[in-house]
Amino acid sequence: MIPAVLPTYSRAPLAFTRGEGSWLTAEDGTRYLDLGSGIAVNALGHAAPELVAVMQEQSQRLWHVSNLYRIPEQERLAELLTEHTFADTCFFTNSGTEACELAVKMARKYWSAKGDERFRILTFEGAFHGRSSAAIAAAGSEKMIGGFGPVLPGFTVLPFGDHEALKAAMAEPDVGAVLVEPIQGEGGIRPLPDVCLKGLREACDATGALLIFDEVQCGMGRTGRLFAHEWAGITPDIMMVAKGIGGGFPLGAVLATEAAAAGMGVGTHGSTYGGNPLGCAIGAKVVEIVSQxxxxxxxxxxxxxxxxxxxxxxxxxxxxxxxxxxxxxxxxxxxxxxxxxxxxxxxxxxxxxxxxxxxxLRLLPALNIPDADIAEALARLERAASRLKTQ
Structure with missing residues (x-):
């Protein structure tokens, strides 16, 4: 008999009742040191006091009104993001997957508005951009697309690190954008070297293609810069953000230059929940802290x-x-x-x-993990490694 929760996850036999900082407490009272942070989501740890205070204050005033009206909290978060990044404008979503959908739409609308159908988007093997139809087509792996055909067309998946394949693909006349994670997360924590990120920027500049960065997992301070691409000294035209931006509250965003967003006029995209006052108030506090x-x-x-x-x-x-x-x-x-x-x-x-x-093995601790917890984590990893050697 199928369970009430659709069985799409292989879950560990654990359930947690409380979180504080880098620690989670299970139903039986056992405390676990968390180096996953909800897969890079709890950037400031569990139940971060600063975020709890904002949530309590905002939840007593206003949760949701829809995007039929101005939302000051949304405007505040957009101003913070544009102040601290390359972007001129932002659209708020509830997840990284939704951010991917808009990034793809924005890139294609950019060319359509110019009267040029450069719809093809180049991506790379090992990538993960979410689980929507566009996102799995962008990843292209059999694991992601198997059984979900027909696959959405318009994506070419290139071998990771194959410069000749990239050069040949960029020469195709229908290529309108390149979508890449500066550091592949699900793909195995594989950083794209700075020289390659610079090369992608140069290639896009030469052909006019838009450069889209997926910083859903590697962004929001996780690399020691607000966004990972900053280490390479270059900027994208469009960027996907989620996970850490909400500190545990479901929140995502697409950031873009004015030029890249030029095709996105009234009615071209929307979201019922995206950019609600509660989420954006929390997101603004996260950005205020992490950008320091x-x-x-x-x-x-x-x-x-x-x-x-x-x-x-x-x-x-x-x-x-x-x-x-x-x-x-x-x-x-x-x-x-x-x-x-x-x-x-x-x-x-x-x-x-x-x-x-x-x-x-991914290690994604809270960005403010105490030194003592790092030492404890290393000691437990050592014991776990020793345990494996005896098996």
Missing amino acids: PDFLAEVNRKAGLFRQGLEALVAAHPDLFEDVRGQGLILGLKMRRPPADLVAAARDEQLLTVAAADQT
Whole structure:
């Protein structure tokens, strides 16, 4: 008999009743150190006092009115994002998947408004952009699209890191945009080197194609800059944001330059819940905190501390690990065996981690994780690794 909740997830046998900072408490009272953060969502940890205060205050005033009216909280968040990024304008969604849908629509509308049907969007193997029809077509993997055909046309998936394939594809006359994650999250914490990001910007500039960055997982301070692409010193034309921007509240956004958004006039897109006062009030507080230079400097310091410990773990267990991947606090352990084995072993040590593709274990702690919790996490990872070696 099918359960009341559609069985699309392979869930761990755990349920949590309370969260505080980097810790979760299970139904039986056991405390778990959380290095997943709801898959990079709880950027400021569980039940962050600053966000709780904003939610309580806003929830007593106004939750939802729809986009038929001005929403001052939405305008405030848009002003913060445009102040701190390349963007001139923002549209608010409820998720990264919805942000992907709009990014695709915006890029195609840009060319349609010019009277030029450059509809094709180039993407890369290993990518994950969500689970809508457009997002799975953009990823292109059999795991994502199997059984969901016919697949939405207009996407060409290129091999990761194949510069010649990219050069050839960019020469096609119907290519209107390139969509890429600066750091692939689900794909195994695979960063795109700065030189490649710069090369993509140059290639798009040469052909007029729009450059779309998916920073749903690697954005919002996770790399030690507000957005990952800032390390390369370049900017996109359109960017997808979600996960950490709401600090646990469902919130996403598409950021764009005025030129890239030129085709999106009244009636071209909409959302019932997107940009509601409650979500945007919380999002504004997250941006205010995460965009502070001192906060980002701390992310980088903590990342150095964490990475040093992970490098030592890899050196101590060369039979289990190949290397450490990622930047800031979006880190991965490339493994020599399925990462699910270490996820289970770590869970036995009351440590929560996340598996990814390419035999990689993801580590996505809260950006404000205390040093003591980093040390504790490393100790538990060491015990989990030792446990695996005896199995």
